[in-house]
Amino acid sequence: MSERYANIVGWGKYTPEQVLTNADLERLVETSDEWIFKRTGIRERRIVSPTENTSDMAIAAARDALAIADVRARDLGLIIVATSSPDYLTPPVSSQVQHALGARDVGAFTLVAGCAGFVYALTTAQQYIANGVCDNVLVIGVELLSRFVDYTDRSTCVLFGDGAGAVVLQVSNEPAGVLSSVLGSDGSGAEHLILPGGGTANPPTHETIDQGLHTLKMNGNQVFRFASRIIGKALRQVIQQAGLTSDDIDLFIPHQANLRIIESAAKYVGFPEEKIFINIDRYGNTSAASIPIALVEAFEQGRAKVGDTLAFVAFGAGLSWAAAVVKVAERVKPIPFLHSRRKTPAWISAFNPLNTVVVKPLGTVLGLLQAGIQRLTSWFRRNQS
Numbered sequence: 293m294s295e296r297y298a299n300i301v302g303w304g305k306y307t308p309e310q311v312l313t314n315a316d317l318e319r320l321v322e323t324s325d326e327w328i329f330k331r332t333g334i335r336e337r338r339i340v341s342p343t344e345n346t347s348d349m350a351i352a353a354a355r356d357a358l359a360i361a362d363v364r365a366r367d368l369g370l371i372i373v374a375t376s377s378p379d380y381l382t383p384p385v386s387s388q389v390q391h392a393l394g395a396r397d398v399g400a401f402t403l404v405a406g407c408a409g410f411v412y413a414l415t416t417a418q419q420y421i422a423n424g425v426c427d428n429v430l431v432i433g434v435e436l437l438s439r440f441v442d443y444t445d446r447s448t449c450v451l452f453g454d455g456a457g458a459v460v461l462q463v464s465n466e467p468a469g470v471l472s473s474v475l476g477s478d479g480s481g482a483e484h485l486i487l488p489g490g491g492t493a494n495p496p497t498h499e500t501i502d503q504g505l506h507t508l509k510m511n512g513n514q515v516f517r518f519a520s521r522i523i524g525k526a527l528r529q530v531i532q533q534a535g536l537t538s539d540d541i542d543l544f545i546p547h548q549a550n551l552r553i554i555e556s557a558a559k560y561v562g563f564p565e566e567k568i569f570i571n572i573d574r575y576g577n578t579s580a581a582s583i584p585i586a587l588v589e590a591f592e593q594g595r596a597k598v599g600d601t602l603a604f605v606a607f608g609a610g611l612s613w614a615a616a617v618v619k620v621a622e623r624v625k626p627i628p629f630l631h632s633r634r635k636t637p638a639w640i641s642a643f644n645p646l647n648t649v650v651v652k653p654l655g656t657v658l659g660l661l662q663a664g665i666q667r668l669t670s671w672f673r674r675n676q677s
């Protein structure tokens with residue numbers, strides 16, 4: 293059996309329309325555009341409207357990713373939603389997304405790994421594909437932190453924004469897609485980035501609300517130190533694991549939390565400025581959504597293309613971190629006709645001559661036809677941009 297790789301074949305994002313600028317924040321707390329930009333690299337961030345929820349953003353990003361991938365929701369093998377800000381504690385937001393997409397009976401789960409959630413989810417999806425369990429997996433990173441931010445606390449409210457990004461991973465025979473990954477966690481730093489109320493430790497009461505435990509608390513300095521210590525090393529490790537050097541990486545797409553942290557990680561592994569993708573100035577820190585939003589923009593701007601090798605690194609609550617090396621390949625492998633989700637009825641399989649003479653050749657012809665159409669579509673796409 294040939295190796296199974298998990299290639300990124302579709303991508304989409306959703307960023308709310310409403311822009312919250314540093315000037316707007318100057319009117320809310322004692323801060324300045326100069327301080328925020330100099331210390332973080334942020335100029336503005338997006339905030340959802342009161343009628344939108346996490347699921348709405350996830351669904352919008354997912355629809356675009358499925359359209360680009362040319363994969364129907366019902367042909368997905370799995371949906372993973374990475375978020376720390378779901379619509380509800382239960383049911384899982386992944387099921388809301390699965391239902392809204394029309395991905396009937398498709399398995400779905402929500403994965404919580406703070407800002408590193410998308411890279412954790414990507415790695416998980418890759419395993420399902422590599423092990424032959426699924427052919428197509430939808431991975432979404434989405435965050436609506438503005439509902440948990442205390443807009444009187446200048447040390448956190450200037451940082452976070454809302455948004456969603458999604459990718460479709462598809463099985464491929466080419467050595468491409470997620471080539472290596474590193475996951476890490478250090479719970480000793482849990483209190484440095486925490487939403488103390490609303491869980492089992494501090495269930496919501498009038499007291500927890502009065503104490504403001506329902507809003508995000510961060511010891512920025514500690515998180516900064518942890519990130520500076522860990523992510524350069526994780527990057528170096530993940531590149532080595534892929535059997536590559538930093539020269540082989542075409543684009544570095546880091547978690548957009550702080551420009552100074554990004555630059556120090558890039559310096560540690562020796563990435564020149566032109567290899568770093570930065571959009572923190574326009575979106576702030578969108579946590580689990582930051583890498584997929586940046587990835588989509590990199591594709592849209594032609595900074596990431598077929599054939600490129602990308603490096604991701606993220607860190608955040610947990611404390612946790614994750615890195616991955618991803619090669620973007622041409623979509624070449626046809627989705628096998630009569631795939632396991634559309635199994636041959638038992639009565640056909642039982643009647644072997646019919647299976648051999650009609651079903652299998654028909655499957656091969658349709659598979660080849662599908663491959664041809666896919667090749668033509670990607671040729672068109674390439675020549676359009």
Ligand code: UT7
Pocket residue numbers: 322323324327328331332407446447450485510511512513514515516549550577579607608609
């Ligand atoms: O996705 C992971 C999530 N978290 C992060 O990535 C956060 C990582 N940490 C950081 O990005 C930085 O630590 C911050 C941007 C949060 C803060 O920058 P800093 O250089 O570490 O500042 P600081 O916390 O050491 O504070 C320096 C000063 C303090 O004043 P004093 O005590 O020196 O008088 C703060 O009170 O800056 C003050 N300060 C502000 N001043 C103006 C803190 N926030 C603000 C603000 N505007 N918004």
